Amino acid sequence: MARQSNGVSAISRVVQILDTFSFEAPFLSLSEISERAGIPMSSAHRIVSELVEHGLLERMPDRSYRVGNRLWEMGSRTPGALGLREIALPYLHAIQSRVRQHTQLLVRSGLDILVIERLSSRDAVVNASIVGGRTPMQLSSSGIVFLATTEDDLVPALLERGLAPLTPTSLRTEAELRAAVERCRRDGYAVSSGWIFEESRGVAVPVRGSQEVTVGALSVVIPNDGSPVDDLVRLLRVAADGISDALLRSYLPPGHPHARPGGVYRQLVSSSQASMEYFEHLLEGHSSGA
Amino acid sequence: MARQSNGVSAISRVVQILDTFSFEAPFLSLSEISERAGIPMSSAHRIVSELVEHGLLERMPDRSYRVGNRLWEMGSRTPGALGLREIALPYLHAIQSRVRQHTQLLVRSGLDILVIERLSSRDAVVNASIVGGRTPMQLSSSGIVFLATTEDDLVPALLERGLAPLTPTSLRTEAELRAAVERCRRDGYAVSSGWIFEESRGVAVPVRGSQEVTVGALSVVIPNDGSPVDDLVRLLRVAADGISDALLRSYLPPGHPHARPGGVYRQLVSSSQASMEYFEHLLEGHSSGA
Numbered sequence: 001m002a003r004q005s006n007g008v009s010a011i012s013r014v015v016q017i018l019d020t021f022s023f024e025a026p027f028l029s030l031s032e033i034s035e036r037a038g039i040p041m042s043s044a045h046r047i048v049s050e051l052v053e054h055g056l057l058e059r060m061p062d063r064s065y066r067v068g069n070r071l072w073e074m075g076s077r078t079p080g081a082l083g084l085r086e087i088a089l090p091y092l093h094a095i096q097s098r099v100r101q102h103t104q105l106l107v108r109s110g111l112d113i114l115v116i117e118r119l120s121s122r123d124a125v126v127n128a129s130i131v132g133g134r135t136p137m138q139l140s141s142s143g144i145v146f147l148a149t150t151e152d153d154l155v156p157a158l159l160e161r162g163l164a165p166l167t168p169t170s171l172r173t174e175a176e177l178r179a180a181v182e183r184c185r186r187d188g189y190a191v192s193s194g195w196i197f198e199e200s201r202g203v204a205v206p207v208r209g210s211q212e213v214t215v216g217a218l219s220v221v222i223p224n225d226g227s228p229v230d231d232l233v234r235l236l237r238v239a240a241d242g243i244s245d246a247l248l249r250s251y252l253p254p255g256h257p258h259a260r261p262g263g264v265y266r267q268l269v270s271s272s273q274a275s276m277e278y279f280e281h282l283l284e285g286h287s288s289g290a
Numbered sequence: 291m292a293r294q295s296n297g298v299s300a301i302s303r304v305v306q307i308l309d310t311f312s313f314e315a316p317f318l319s320l321s322e323i324s325e326r327a328g329i330p331m332s333s334a335h336r337i338v339s340e341l342v343e344h345g346l347l348e349r350m351p352d353r354s355y356r357v358g359n360r361l362w363e364m365g366s367r368t369p370g371a372l373g374l375r376e377i378a379l380p381y382l383h384a385i386q387s388r389v390r391q392h393t394q395l396l397v398r399s400g401l402d403i404l405v406i407e408r409l410s411s412r413d414a415v416v417n418a419s420i421v422g423g424r425t426p427m428q429l430s431s432s433g434i435v436f437l438a439t440t441e442d443d444l445v446p447a448l449l450e451r452g453l454a455p456l457t458p459t460s461l462r463t464e465a466e467l468r469a470a471v472e473r474c475r476r477d478g479y480a481v482s483s484g485w486i487f488e489e490s491r492g493v494a495v496p497v498r499g500s501q502e503v504t505v506g507a508l509s510v511v512i513p514n515d516g517s518p519v520d521d522l523v524r525l526l527r528v529a530a531d532g533i534s535d536a537l538l539r540s541y542l543p544p545g546h547p548h549a550r551p552g553g554v555y556r557q558l559v560s561s562s563q564a565s566m567e568y569f570e571h572l573l574e575g576h577s578s579g580a
Contacts, residue, residue: 010300011340021367023558050301058370067368069397073404075365076422077311078357080348086421090412093383102562107359114363122380124562128569130555131376132366197568265420268313272392272414278487279418 013039013047018056018067023130027064079267080107084216085116086270087246088207091239092119095220098235102127102221106142106204108150109134111158113142113217125200127221138163138171141202142217144190147181149206149214155181169194189233194224203229205236208244210251218243246270254280303329303337308346308357313420317354369557370397374506375406376560377536378497381529382409385510388525392417392511396432396494398440399424401447403432403507415490417511428453428461431492432507434480437471439496439504445471459484479523484514493519495526498534500541508533536560544570 020028020036028036034044048065051057055070076082088105096103096119105117112134120127129135137143138158147154159174171177184190192202204219218240220232250266252259260266262276269279310318310326318326324334338355341347345360366372378395386393386409395407402424410417419425427433428448437444449464461467474480482492494509508530510522540556542549550556552566559569 009340011304011337011344014301014304015344015346018364021364023367023555026367026369026373026554026557047301050299054301054305056305066370067365069368069371069399069404071361072365072368072371073399073422073424074308074311075357075362077313077316078359078362079316080356080359081362082421083316089409109359109363114359118561119379120561120565122563124564126564126568127561128565129561130559131372132363134363199564264315265313267316269420271408271410271417271419273412274414274416274489275410275418278416 010047013037013043014051014056017044017047017051018071021067023133027060027066029064033065077268080215081114081116083268084207084247086268087250088216088218088243089117089270091218091242092117095218095235095239096121099220099222099232101125101223102129104129104142104219104221105207106140106217106219107215108137108146111137111154111161113137113140113146116216125221125223126197127200128196129221135196136161136164138177139166139192139195140219141190141192141204142219144180144184144192145204145206145217145219146214147177148184148190166196167194167198169198171195189229189236191229198224200224203232203236205233205240207240207247209247215247216243300337303327303333304341304346307334307337307341308361311357313423317350317356319354323355367558370505371404371406373540373558374497374537376558377540378506378508378533379407379560381508381532382407385508385525385529386411389510389512389522391415391513392419394419394432394509394511395497396430396507396509397505398427398436401427401444401451403427403430403436406506415511415513416487417490418486419511425486426451426454428467429456429482429485430509431480431482431494432509434470434474434482435494435496435507435509436504437467438474438480456486457484457488459488461485479519479526481519488514490514493522493526495523495530497530497537499537505537506533 016037017033020033034041048057052059055068057065058068059065085105092103092105100121101124103119104115106113106115115129115131115133118129118131137147155177163171165172171180189205200221201224202219202221204217206214207216207218209215218236249258249260254263261280263280265279306327307323310323320338324331338347342349345358347355348358349355375395382393382395390411391414393409396403396405405419405421405423408419408421427437445467453461455462461470479495490511491514492509492511494507496504497506497508499505508526539548539550544553551570553570555569
């Protein structure tokens with residue numbers, strides 16, 4: 001890419017500008033964008049105008065800007081997030097209809113976990129999860145699941161960033177963190193009792209992809225009342241196994257006896273049986289791309 | 291932005307490259323990206339490498355690329371798509387649990403409608419909708435809803451693009467299209483009987499935002515069996531009114547007696563009552579941004 005005189009590429013500037021928008025600030029003025037991105041007004045104006053032209057930002061009647069639906073549309077082609085979510089959604093609903101608290105699907109992103117989907121009910125316990133939002137690994141049962149099933153030892157990096165406990169029961173020391181990871185390795189699930197809110201407890205299990213790699217975590221957030229979690233863990237495991245199976249079958253070549261119907265769409269779409277058969281048919285005679 | 295020698299800006303090239311990925315081809319090799327985007331291999335290589343650096347593309351073990359979770363994460367800050375979806379989701383679930391077919395939320399994007407959310411069940415009727423996917427307006431009941439409630443006359447543009455009928459009952463002429471739009475204006479809902487698949491029928495109502503502007507369409511896709519839709523339309527209307535009300539209340543200033551709890555998060559998050567009260571509290575003492 002053409003580099004600007006200060007050595008920052010155009011793509012870096014676009015990322016800096018898109019990153020100024022957050023859940024706290026979904027609408028920003030041009031001067032707020034310029035200030036938050038640390039980009040002079042004139043450059044910010046040029047880039048923002050071009051992003052608006054492409055629909056990646058949208059200009060509101062009050063002259064503020066928001067992230068454009070076009071960016072959401074482009075992002076919807078991620079097998080890692082929306083694809084996994086499509087495949088997992090029926091299982092999330094099945095859990096949610098039984099548990100009636102928060103049911104969540106998460107992936108790892110660096111030292112954080114990223115919430116891909118969250119189903120809630122009005123009367124569910126307090127929970128800071130936002131779809132698209134991040135939580136530090138050491139504060140979440142799903143984070144412990146990733147720590148326990150990832151080959152790399154991420155604990156030193158987490159310690160370096162700081163454990164930043166939020167409640168009296170949040171993990172505070174390397175020993176506590178390593179003990180939680182070990183417990184998860186042994187039991188196959190993780191429980192976070194009051195680590196973010198004293199009233200709330202997370203219970204998470206891994207979702208495995210090919211070669212047993214953990215591609216996601218499935219969790220519920222329930223009241224932190226000390227009640228046993230055995231039934232819940234069983235429910236989560238059955239769902240996680242179902243998702244793993246659907247996921248593996250999504251990547252089988254078409255025509256394989258265990259492949260899910262839907263051709264290459266299988267990796268991104270999970271609709272009714274009749275719809276998936278239509279998608280599979282749609283591709284007959286097409287070259288399959290990659 | 292710095293323009294390349296051929297006058298195409300860096301941002302345009304990024305958009306061209308991200309747009310090569312589709313539901314048909316979620317994984318592409320570098321040469322496929324270069325070919326589809328019409329960008330020489332050397333430039334494509336440079337841009338793709340930088341997109342990978344920022345996580346907007348991800349490189350797979352087989353050296354193909356896919357859209358990165360980071361792009362999905364950035365796109366998750368769209369009030370117009372994911373925000374609307376968060377607010378609408380409980381209503382979609384309520385409809386889905388009654389109708390047990392496909393329940394959909396859609397927005398307009400140019401002359402197409404864009405699927406924001408689709409809930410399905412295994413035994414539902416055939417339906418080509420993909421979350422993040424587009425359908426030409428004239429082929430969909432939701433498209434007719436937007437045509438009937440938008441001030442601009444979009445019919446000439448649709449005719450110029452071509453109506454491209456798919457079935458014997460798809461709209462074929464200007465007169466048929468205008469009649470469908472008029473019917474929707476009169477009745478307040480639209481029905482598409484077999485326009486995409488002869489077996490399937492769409493029923494859609496508008497979701498209104500402030501100043502009665504149509505910000506979305508709520509639809510179900512059901513068997514095309516000629517059964518009356520009155521009960522269904524009533525169900526959709528109650529849900530659409532509920533979404534409109536929640537949407538309007540999301541934009542009321544904090545402290546307003548009808549404001550939903552959750553501070554500025556209201557526009558993007560719809561979690562449990564306790565969670566929204568937490569979000570509202572979180573912002574006390576923060577300046578509110580825009």
